[in-house]
Amino acid sequence: MSKEHKEYLKALKKHKIKIYFWQIIIFIIVIISWQVLTDLKVLDSFIISSPKNIINTIASLYNSNNLFIHIGTTLYETLISFIISMLIGIVVATILWYSPFLAKVVEPYLTILNSLPKVALGPIILIWFGASTTSIIIMAILISSIVLIINIYNGFINIDNNKIKLVKTFSNSKITLYRFLILPSNIPNIISNLKICISMSLIGIIMGEFLVSKKGIGYLIMYGSQVFNLDLVMSGVVLLCIVATALYYLVYYIEKRYEKTTH
Amino acid sequence: MNSVLSVNNIHKVYHTTKAEIEAIKDITFNVNQGDFIAIVGPSGCGKSTLLSILNGQENVTSGKIDYHHKTIGYMLQDDALFDWLTVLDNCLIGLKIKKQLTKENKEYVLNLLDKYGLKDFINSYPRNLSGGMRKRVALIRTLATKPDILLMDEPFSALDFQSRLKISNDVYQILKEENKTLILVTHDISEAVTLCEKVLVLSKRPSTIKNIYSIFYSQKTLPSSKRTALEFNDYYQQIWRDIDHE
Incomplete structure (x- = not known):
């Protein structure tokens, strides 16, 4: 050197x-x-809390064995909705890619669902599925899966035409085309959508916990605001930052691992 | 000479929302084993359409193509290498898709990679290769399935002039050594008259065969050397006049 x-x-x-x-x-x-x-x-620390108060609140949550229950609940719900949303995103995008006719038919519905603020569906979900974890997870899935379907589908249909032509010189089967070209060439696209999905799932879970929950970080924030305990609200926000960062780095790690295998 | 491909009165019409486009009209020619045939013509005359038809990716409106039970390999303008696969896996992709990945076939591909200077790059990814190397990988990928006839659609057009000369020589040598039949579509007359022994000149749309030239050089050399041969200029001028008068 x-x-x-x-x-x-x-x-x-x-x-x-x-x-x-x-x-x-x-x-x-x-x-x-x-x-x-x-x-x-x-x-005024009563209105905006303080770092010392936040640390004390988190410490008291820890001492009362509630800290990990709340974090664990939010993490569990987020990961479940993340996995289900990713599966829905990939499976539905695959079906739409396989059938361009179906894709054309459902296109306006996807656009409407995508532009609709999903929180508006919260009360309907509550009525249909009850005040339960299921409702919270469904809310998060609704928020994240529509964007994923659109993003992944767009990746599937925007493949270099020359590469499609090439695979077709070996086989005319659509399944072969999907297996050897569409899916593998979209792995980077799917991985970058993992980041969107994890943050959308977290947003959905927190929104769901705001509406209906007895535990979780969203519950802490909502409960804190209802009893005007700003220390609890701010502690919830801090915990949320930590959880969001951890989840982001989890996906980042997966991305880097993938990049390592293809470099 | 054994006939490996017979094209009889093929006709192709496209339908769009605005009009009916007659792309190809009454094209007939015969290809023998070991022939190197170039197809040239004015821009947009339907050269690539003809190649897609020969490859079976597009149907003819009328007419008939007889493949005499021969297999076809297709090399595109773009090398279309898969970025996520290594050089070796790119070369094996056709065999995998066709479920022909036997030990012998893999050995054949490894031999080709070795023979054509890519042995040290089998575990590299396409992004680490030069333009010329990428073309060689694309050619080996096409040869891997052992096709009898190779169709090439402007395979060197994306390369700079120097690389184009070099890779033309490489491809010429590889295909001669492997005893393949070549049908090359190109807009480059000099490439056509140096690489091939027969040149089909197409007319503008609807495309028909305007002229067929048999190319002969008194000295058998590599394509790049033929450019300095006396015959080169004559062939070039004749074909250029044919295309220019369109």
């Missing part, structure tokens, strides 16, 4: 560290300022 190249890599690393440094500094400044301003009563 030449001296210039070493210096280039060093500069690149330095730049990266600089970015991390400032990201951490901003976080520390915000937290300290928030705490100091609430301690000095410049900000």
